[in-house]
Amino acid sequence: MERSRVRLDRALAFRGRAWFDGAPETTDWYAAxxxxxxxxxxxxxxxPAGGEVVxxxxxxxxxxxxxxxxxxxxxxxxxxxxxxxxxxxxxFAAIDADPAQLLVVLDDGGTVVGTMQVSFIPGLSRGGAMRxxxxxxxxxxxxxxxxxxxxxxxxxxxxxxxxxxxxxxxTTDKSRADAQRFYERLGFTASHExxxxxxxxx
Amino acid sequence: MERSRVRLDRALAFRGRAWFDGAPETTDWYAAxxxxxxxxxxxxxxxPAGGEVVxxxxxxxxxxxxxxxxxxxxxxxxxxxxxxxxxxxxxFAAIDADPAQLLVVLDDGGTVVGTMQVSFIPGLSRGGAMRxxxxxxxxxxxxxxxxxxxxxxxxxxxxxxxxxxxxxxxTTDKSRADAQRFYERLGFTASHExxxxxxxxx
Numbered sequence: 559m560e561r562s563r564v565r566l567d568r569a570l571a572f573r574g575r576a577w578f579d580g581a582p583e584t585t586d587w588y589a590a591x592x593x594x595x596x597x598x599x600x601x602x603x604x605x606p607a608g609g610e611v612v613x614x615x616x617x618x619x620x621x622x623x624x625x626x627x628x629x630x631x632x633x634x635x636x637x638x639x640x641x642x643x644x645x646x647x648x649x650f651a652a653i654d655a656d657p658a659q660l661l662v663v664l665d666d667g668g669t670v671v672g673t674m675q676v677s678f679i680p681g682l683s684r685g686g687a688m689r690x691x692x693x694x695x696x697x698x699x700x701x702x703x704x705x706x707x708x709x710x711x712x713x714x715x716x717x718x719x720x721x722x723x724x725x726x727x728x729t730t731d732k733s734r735a736d737a738q739r740f741y742e743r744l745g746f747t748a749s750h751e752x753x754x755x756x757x758x759x760x
Numbered sequence: 761m762e763r764s765r766v767r768l769d770r771a772l773a774f775r776g777r778a779w780f781d782g783a784p785e786t787t788d789w790y791a792a793x794x795x796x797x798x799x800x801x802x803x804x805x806x807x808p809a810g811g812e813v814v815x816x817x818x819x820x821x822x823x824x825x826x827x828x829x830x831x832x833x834x835x836x837x838x839x840x841x842x843x844x845x846x847x848x849x850x851x852f853a854a855i856d857a858d859p860a861q862l863l864v865v866l867d868d869g870g871t872v873v874g875t876m877q878v879s880f881i882p883g884l885s886r887g888g889a890m891r892x893x894x895x896x897x898x899x900x901x902x903x904x905x906x907x908x909x910x911x912x913x914x915x916x917x918x919x920x921x922x923x924x925x926x927x928x929x930x931t932t933d934k935s936r937a938d939a940q941r942f943y944e945r946l947g948f949t950a951s952h953e954x955x956x957x958x959x960x961x962x
Contacts, residue, residue, distance in 0.1 A: 744957075
Protein backbone atom coordinates (compact mmCIF):
# COMPACT_ATOMS: atom_id res chain seq x y z
CA MET A 559 0.00 0.00 0.00
CA GLU A 560 2.67 2.46 1.06
CA ARG A 561 4.85 1.41 -1.85
CA SER A 562 2.13 1.84 -4.41
CA ARG A 563 1.76 5.50 -3.53
CA VAL A 564 5.32 6.49 -4.38
CA ARG A 565 5.67 9.22 -6.94
CA LEU A 566 6.87 8.32 -10.38
CA ASP A 567 10.12 10.21 -10.12
CA ARG A 568 10.88 8.47 -6.83
CA ALA A 569 10.12 5.12 -8.41
CA LEU A 570 12.52 5.96 -11.18
CA ALA A 571 15.24 6.95 -8.74
CA PHE A 572 14.53 3.78 -6.81
CA ARG A 573 14.94 1.64 -9.89
CA GLY A 574 18.18 3.34 -10.75
CA ARG A 575 20.26 2.05 -13.59
CA ALA A 576 17.48 -0.17 -14.91
CA TRP A 577 15.87 3.03 -16.10
CA PHE A 578 18.84 3.78 -18.31
CA ASP A 579 18.47 0.72 -20.45
CA GLY A 580 14.83 0.39 -21.27
CA ALA A 581 12.04 2.79 -22.09
CA PRO A 582 8.96 1.26 -20.49
CA GLU A 583 5.64 3.03 -20.25
CA THR A 584 5.94 5.25 -17.23
CA THR A 585 2.85 3.76 -15.62
CA ASP A 586 4.67 0.43 -15.44
CA TRP A 587 7.14 1.87 -13.01
CA TYR A 588 4.61 2.36 -10.29
CA ALA A 589 3.75 -1.31 -10.51
CA ALA A 590 7.43 -2.22 -10.56
CA UNK A 591 8.03 -0.92 -7.05
CA UNK A 592 7.26 -3.93 -4.89
CA UNK A 593 4.95 -3.87 -1.90
CA UNK A 594 7.28 -6.31 -0.18
CA UNK A 595 6.09 -6.41 3.40
CA UNK A 596 6.47 -10.18 3.53
CA UNK A 597 9.77 -12.00 4.03
CA UNK A 598 12.46 -10.79 1.66
CA UNK A 599 14.56 -13.89 2.21
CA UNK A 600 14.63 -16.99 4.38
CA UNK A 601 18.05 -17.35 5.97
CA UNK A 602 17.07 -20.51 7.81
CA UNK A 603 19.86 -22.50 6.22
CA UNK A 604 22.20 -20.23 8.13
CA UNK A 605 20.69 -21.35 11.41
CA PRO A 606 22.14 -24.69 12.59
CA ALA A 607 19.31 -25.01 15.11
CA GLY A 608 17.00 -25.50 12.15
CA GLY A 609 14.84 -22.46 12.76
CA GLU A 610 13.60 -20.33 9.93
CA VAL A 611 15.19 -16.97 10.47
CA VAL A 612 13.68 -14.64 7.90
CA UNK A 613 14.85 -11.30 6.62
CA UNK A 614 11.94 -8.90 6.33
CA UNK A 615 11.22 -5.21 6.03
CA UNK A 616 11.00 -3.51 9.44
CA UNK A 617 7.70 -2.14 10.74
CA UNK A 618 7.00 0.52 13.35
CA UNK A 619 6.44 -2.29 15.86
CA UNK A 620 10.10 -3.30 15.47
CA UNK A 621 11.57 0.09 16.34
CA UNK A 622 12.08 -0.68 20.03
CA UNK A 623 13.89 -3.92 19.28
CA UNK A 624 16.04 -2.29 16.60
CA UNK A 625 17.08 0.55 18.89
CA UNK A 626 17.87 -1.99 21.63
CA UNK A 627 20.19 -3.79 19.18
CA UNK A 628 21.82 -0.50 18.18
CA UNK A 629 22.33 0.43 21.85
CA UNK A 630 23.65 -3.03 22.84
CA UNK A 631 27.05 -2.24 21.39
CA UNK A 632 30.33 -0.76 22.59
CA UNK A 633 29.79 2.43 20.58
CA UNK A 634 26.01 2.64 20.39
CA UNK A 635 25.60 2.34 24.16
CA UNK A 636 26.73 5.93 24.62
CA UNK A 637 24.62 7.28 21.80
CA UNK A 638 21.26 5.52 21.87
CA UNK A 639 18.54 4.94 24.42
CA UNK A 640 15.78 2.42 23.74
CA UNK A 641 13.82 3.80 26.72
CA UNK A 642 13.17 6.99 24.77
CA UNK A 643 11.37 5.57 21.76
CA UNK A 644 9.48 8.76 20.96
CA UNK A 645 12.62 10.19 19.38
CA UNK A 646 12.95 7.25 17.01
CA UNK A 647 9.44 6.83 15.65
CA UNK A 648 9.49 9.90 13.39
CA UNK A 649 12.87 8.78 12.06
CA PHE A 650 11.36 5.38 11.31
CA ALA A 651 8.46 7.05 9.50
CA ALA A 652 10.90 9.04 7.35
CA ILE A 653 12.85 5.88 6.45
CA ASP A 654 9.71 3.89 5.78
CA ALA A 655 8.18 6.54 3.51
CA ASP A 656 11.31 6.77 1.35
CA PRO A 657 11.61 4.14 -1.39
CA ALA A 658 15.36 4.80 -1.50
CA GLN A 659 15.67 3.46 2.07
CA LEU A 660 15.33 -0.16 3.10
CA LEU A 661 15.35 -0.96 6.82
CA VAL A 662 15.26 -4.71 7.45
CA VAL A 663 15.27 -7.06 10.43
CA LEU A 664 16.24 -10.65 11.02
CA ASP A 665 13.16 -12.28 12.53
CA ASP A 666 13.50 -15.55 14.45
CA GLY A 667 9.98 -16.74 15.16
CA GLY A 668 8.73 -13.24 15.90
CA THR A 669 11.83 -12.00 17.75
CA VAL A 670 14.03 -9.37 16.12
CA VAL A 671 17.59 -10.71 16.21
CA GLY A 672 19.33 -8.48 13.68
CA THR A 673 18.96 -5.32 11.64
CA MET A 674 20.50 -3.38 8.78
CA GLN A 675 19.66 -0.30 6.71
CA VAL A 676 20.42 -0.06 3.00
CA SER A 677 20.23 3.28 1.17
CA PHE A 678 20.16 3.55 -2.61
CA ILE A 679 21.89 6.76 -3.72
CA PRO A 680 21.85 8.08 -7.31
CA GLY A 681 24.97 9.87 -8.54
CA LEU A 682 26.87 11.02 -11.64
CA SER A 683 30.22 9.37 -10.83
CA ARG A 684 31.16 6.03 -12.34
CA GLY A 685 28.98 6.42 -15.39
CA GLY A 686 25.96 7.75 -13.54
CA ALA A 687 25.91 4.85 -11.14
CA MET A 688 23.45 4.20 -8.37
CA ARG A 689 25.23 2.96 -5.24
CA UNK A 690 23.96 0.85 -2.36
CA UNK A 691 25.06 1.93 1.10
CA UNK A 692 24.84 -0.27 4.17
CA UNK A 693 24.47 1.25 7.65
CA UNK A 694 23.53 0.23 11.19
CA UNK A 695 24.31 -3.49 10.93
CA UNK A 696 23.66 -5.46 14.11
CA UNK A 697 23.12 -9.12 15.06
CA UNK A 698 21.93 -10.00 18.58
CA UNK A 699 24.60 -11.54 20.82
CA UNK A 700 22.33 -14.60 21.19
CA UNK A 701 22.50 -15.25 17.45
CA UNK A 702 26.13 -14.57 16.60
CA UNK A 703 28.30 -17.32 15.14
CA UNK A 704 25.50 -18.57 12.89
CA UNK A 705 26.61 -16.53 9.87
CA UNK A 706 23.33 -14.62 9.91
CA UNK A 707 25.23 -11.34 9.54
CA UNK A 708 27.10 -12.72 6.58
CA UNK A 709 23.90 -13.87 4.90
CA UNK A 710 22.27 -10.51 5.60
CA UNK A 711 25.17 -8.56 4.02
CA UNK A 712 25.28 -10.92 1.04
CA UNK A 713 21.56 -10.30 0.58
CA UNK A 714 22.15 -6.53 0.66
CA UNK A 715 24.82 -6.85 -2.03
CA UNK A 716 22.51 -8.98 -4.18
CA UNK A 717 19.61 -6.59 -3.69
CA UNK A 718 21.85 -3.67 -4.68
CA UNK A 719 22.72 -5.55 -7.85
CA UNK A 720 19.05 -6.24 -8.55
CA UNK A 721 18.34 -2.51 -8.27
CA UNK A 722 21.13 -1.74 -10.73
CA UNK A 723 23.80 -0.43 -8.35
CA UNK A 724 27.38 -0.43 -9.66
CA UNK A 725 28.87 -0.18 -6.17
CA UNK A 726 28.09 -1.14 -2.59
CA UNK A 727 29.71 0.84 0.19
CA UNK A 728 29.81 1.09 3.97
CA THR A 729 32.01 2.49 6.69
CA THR A 730 32.92 0.87 9.98
CA ASP A 731 34.58 2.44 13.01
CA LYS A 732 38.32 1.80 13.02
CA SER A 733 37.99 0.33 16.52
CA ARG A 734 35.84 -2.50 15.15
CA ALA A 735 38.64 -4.86 14.09
CA ASP A 736 36.32 -7.87 13.86
CA ALA A 737 33.95 -5.99 11.58
CA GLN A 738 36.81 -5.04 9.27
CA ARG A 739 37.91 -8.66 8.89
CA PHE A 740 34.26 -9.63 8.35
CA TYR A 741 33.73 -7.18 5.46
CA GLU A 742 37.06 -8.07 3.85
CA ARG A 743 36.11 -11.73 3.97
CA LEU A 744 32.85 -10.89 2.18
CA GLY A 745 34.71 -9.20 -0.67
CA PHE A 746 34.77 -5.55 0.35
CA THR A 747 38.00 -3.54 -0.01
CA ALA A 748 39.07 -1.00 2.61
CA SER A 749 40.06 1.44 -0.10
CA HIS A 750 38.77 4.63 1.49
CA GLU A 751 39.17 6.75 4.59
CA UNK A 752 35.84 7.37 6.29
CA UNK A 753 35.55 10.91 7.65
CA UNK A 754 32.83 12.01 10.09
CA UNK A 755 31.93 15.29 11.70
CA UNK A 756 29.42 15.43 14.54
CA UNK A 757 27.22 18.52 14.53
CA UNK A 758 25.93 20.17 17.65
CA UNK A 759 22.44 18.92 18.44
CA UNK A 760 19.89 21.62 17.80
CA MET B 761 8.45 24.43 -9.44
CA GLU B 762 9.99 20.99 -9.21
CA ARG B 763 10.38 21.39 -5.48
CA SER B 764 6.80 22.38 -4.91
CA ARG B 765 5.58 19.07 -6.29
CA VAL B 766 7.34 16.88 -3.71
CA ARG B 767 5.08 14.61 -1.72
CA LEU B 768 4.42 15.39 1.89
CA ASP B 769 6.22 12.36 3.26
CA ARG B 770 9.26 13.22 1.16
CA ALA B 771 9.13 16.77 2.42
CA LEU B 772 9.04 15.43 5.95
CA ALA B 773 11.99 13.14 5.33
CA PHE B 774 13.77 16.02 3.69
CA ARG B 775 13.29 18.22 6.71
CA GLY B 776 14.54 15.48 8.98
CA ARG B 777 14.99 16.19 12.63
CA ALA B 778 13.11 19.46 12.47
CA TRP B 779 10.00 17.34 12.14
CA PHE B 780 10.65 15.80 15.53
CA ASP B 781 10.40 19.00 17.47
CA GLY B 782 7.45 20.92 16.18
CA ALA B 783 3.98 20.02 15.00
CA PRO B 784 3.28 22.41 12.15
CA GLU B 785 0.27 22.13 9.90
CA THR B 786 1.22 19.57 7.31
CA THR B 787 0.47 21.94 4.46
CA ASP B 788 3.26 24.18 5.74
CA TRP B 789 5.80 21.52 4.92
CA TYR B 790 5.26 21.74 1.23
CA ALA B 791 5.93 25.43 1.44
CA ALA B 792 8.98 24.78 3.61
CA UNK B 793 10.78 22.92 0.86
CA UNK B 794 12.57 25.68 -0.99
CA UNK B 795 12.40 26.22 -4.72
CA UNK B 796 16.03 27.25 -4.58
CA UNK B 797 17.11 27.34 -8.20
CA UNK B 798 18.88 30.64 -7.64
CA UNK B 799 22.30 30.97 -6.02
CA UNK B 800 22.54 29.11 -2.72
CA UNK B 801 25.57 31.09 -1.63
CA UNK B 802 27.99 33.63 -3.02
CA UNK B 803 31.53 32.48 -2.42
CA UNK B 804 33.03 35.54 -4.11
CA UNK B 805 34.96 36.51 -1.01
CA UNK B 806 36.93 33.30 -1.56
CA UNK B 807 38.03 34.53 -4.98
CA PRO B 808 41.00 36.89 -4.74
CA ALA B 809 40.40 38.00 -8.33
CA GLY B 810 37.24 39.67 -7.06
CA GLY B 811 34.81 37.63 -9.13
CA GLU B 812 31.53 36.45 -7.77
CA VAL B 813 31.74 32.69 -7.77
CA VAL B 814 28.31 31.44 -6.74
CA UNK B 815 27.21 28.08 -5.45
CA UNK B 816 23.97 27.04 -7.10
CA UNK B 817 21.89 23.95 -7.71
CA UNK B 818 22.95 22.06 -10.84
CA UNK B 819 20.67 21.92 -13.88
CA UNK B 820 20.58 19.43 -16.75
CA UNK B 821 22.60 21.93 -18.82
CA UNK B 822 25.50 21.51 -16.35
CA UNK B 823 25.79 17.73 -16.66
CA UNK B 824 28.49 17.79 -19.35
CA UNK B 825 30.65 20.19 -17.34
CA UNK B 826 30.16 18.19 -14.14
CA UNK B 827 31.11 14.91 -15.79
CA UNK B 828 34.17 16.60 -17.32
CA UNK B 829 35.23 17.67 -13.82
CA UNK B 830 34.65 14.15 -12.48
CA UNK B 831 36.69 12.66 -15.34
CA UNK B 832 39.53 15.20 -15.02
CA UNK B 833 40.96 13.37 -12.05
CA UNK B 834 43.50 10.63 -11.42
CA UNK B 835 40.78 8.14 -10.43
CA UNK B 836 37.77 9.42 -12.36
CA UNK B 837 39.66 9.40 -15.67
CA UNK B 838 39.41 5.62 -15.86
CA UNK B 839 35.75 5.52 -14.86
CA UNK B 840 33.97 8.40 -16.56
CA UNK B 841 33.57 9.67 -20.10
CA UNK B 842 32.09 13.12 -20.75
CA UNK B 843 31.75 12.23 -24.45
CA UNK B 844 28.99 9.80 -23.57
CA UNK B 845 26.52 12.14 -21.92
CA UNK B 846 23.46 10.03 -22.67
CA UNK B 847 24.38 7.71 -19.82
CA UNK B 848 24.46 10.56 -17.32
CA UNK B 849 21.26 12.45 -18.08
CA UNK B 850 18.89 9.88 -16.55
CA UNK B 851 21.11 9.79 -13.46
CA PHE B 852 20.87 13.58 -13.26
CA ALA B 853 17.08 13.36 -13.54
CA ALA B 854 16.97 10.86 -10.68
CA ILE B 855 19.13 13.10 -8.48
CA ASP B 856 17.18 16.21 -9.41
CA ALA B 857 13.79 14.63 -8.68
CA ASP B 858 14.84 13.47 -5.22
CA PRO B 859 14.56 16.10 -2.49
CA ALA B 860 17.04 14.08 -0.41
CA GLN B 861 19.74 14.76 -3.01
CA LEU B 862 21.42 18.10 -3.63
CA LEU B 863 23.78 18.40 -6.58
CA VAL B 864 25.48 21.79 -6.72
CA VAL B 865 28.01 23.58 -8.89
CA LEU B 866 30.42 26.45 -8.41
CA ASP B 867 29.55 28.94 -11.17
CA ASP B 868 32.11 31.58 -12.16
CA GLY B 869 30.34 33.92 -14.54
CA GLY B 870 28.49 31.09 -16.25
CA THR B 871 31.33 28.54 -16.24
CA VAL B 872 31.07 25.50 -13.99
CA VAL B 873 34.30 25.36 -11.96
CA GLY B 874 33.35 22.97 -9.17
CA THR B 875 30.76 20.44 -8.06
CA MET B 876 29.59 18.43 -5.08
CA GLN B 877 26.66 16.17 -4.22
CA VAL B 878 25.12 16.09 -0.76
CA SER B 879 22.70 13.32 0.25
CA PHE B 880 20.47 13.54 3.31
CA ILE B 881 19.94 10.09 4.81
CA PRO B 882 17.45 9.31 7.58
CA GLY B 883 18.40 6.65 10.11
CA LEU B 884 17.68 5.24 13.56
CA SER B 885 21.24 5.36 14.94
CA ARG B 886 22.39 8.27 17.11
CA GLY B 887 18.94 9.10 18.39
CA GLY B 888 17.19 8.80 15.03
CA ALA B 889 19.59 11.19 13.38
CA MET B 890 19.53 12.40 9.79
CA ARG B 891 23.02 12.48 8.33
CA UNK B 892 24.46 14.54 5.52
CA UNK B 893 26.78 12.73 3.12
CA UNK B 894 29.13 14.48 0.72
CA UNK B 895 30.19 12.80 -2.54
CA UNK B 896 31.82 13.68 -5.86
CA UNK B 897 33.66 16.82 -4.78
CA UNK B 898 35.69 18.48 -7.52
CA UNK B 899 37.18 21.93 -8.18
CA UNK B 900 38.56 22.79 -11.62
CA UNK B 901 42.37 22.93 -11.83
CA UNK B 902 42.04 26.54 -13.02
CA UNK B 903 40.35 27.51 -9.75
CA UNK B 904 42.33 25.61 -7.13
CA UNK B 905 44.19 27.48 -4.41
CA UNK B 906 41.33 29.96 -3.94
CA UNK B 907 39.75 28.01 -1.06
CA UNK B 908 36.59 27.51 -3.14
CA UNK B 909 36.56 23.82 -2.18
CA UNK B 910 36.86 24.74 1.48
CA UNK B 911 33.98 27.20 1.23
CA UNK B 912 31.88 24.66 -0.63
CA UNK B 913 32.43 21.97 2.02
CA UNK B 914 31.77 24.43 4.83
CA UNK B 915 28.52 25.34 3.11
CA UNK B 916 27.58 21.64 2.90
CA UNK B 917 28.21 21.25 6.63
CA UNK B 918 26.12 24.32 7.40
CA UNK B 919 23.33 23.18 5.11
CA UNK B 920 23.34 19.77 6.82
CA UNK B 921 22.97 21.54 10.14
CA UNK B 922 20.12 23.66 8.80
CA UNK B 923 18.34 20.48 7.71
CA UNK B 924 18.76 18.99 11.19
CA UNK B 925 21.56 16.50 10.53
CA UNK B 926 23.50 15.29 13.58
CA UNK B 927 26.43 14.08 11.49
CA UNK B 928 28.17 14.83 8.21
CA UNK B 929 30.16 12.07 6.55
CA UNK B 930 32.20 11.35 3.47
CA THR B 931 34.81 8.92 2.24
CA THR B 932 37.90 9.65 0.22
CA ASP B 933 40.20 7.22 -1.56
CA LYS B 934 43.24 6.38 0.56
CA SER B 935 45.47 7.44 -2.35
CA ARG B 936 44.20 11.03 -2.07
CA ALA B 937 46.60 12.25 0.63
CA ASP B 938 45.88 15.92 -0.07
CA ALA B 939 42.15 15.38 0.29
CA GLN B 940 42.66 13.69 3.64
CA ARG B 941 44.63 16.65 4.99
CA PHE B 942 41.99 18.98 3.57
CA TYR B 943 39.09 17.27 5.36
CA GLU B 944 41.02 17.02 8.62
CA ARG B 945 41.77 20.70 8.46
CA LEU B 946 38.04 21.41 8.04
CA GLY B 947 37.21 19.48 11.23
CA PHE B 948 36.44 15.99 9.97
CA THR B 949 37.88 12.96 11.78
CA ALA B 950 39.16 9.91 9.90
CA SER B 951 37.48 7.62 12.41
CA HIS B 952 36.19 4.99 9.99
CA GLU B 953 37.37 2.52 7.41
CA UNK B 954 35.58 3.02 4.10
CA UNK B 955 34.77 -0.28 2.39
CA UNK B 956 33.66 -0.54 -1.25
CA UNK B 957 32.64 -3.41 -3.48
CA UNK B 958 32.26 -2.93 -7.22
CA UNK B 959 29.45 -4.92 -8.78
CA UNK B 960 29.55 -6.32 -12.28
CA UNK B 961 27.89 -3.92 -14.68
CA UNK B 962 24.63 -5.31 -15.94
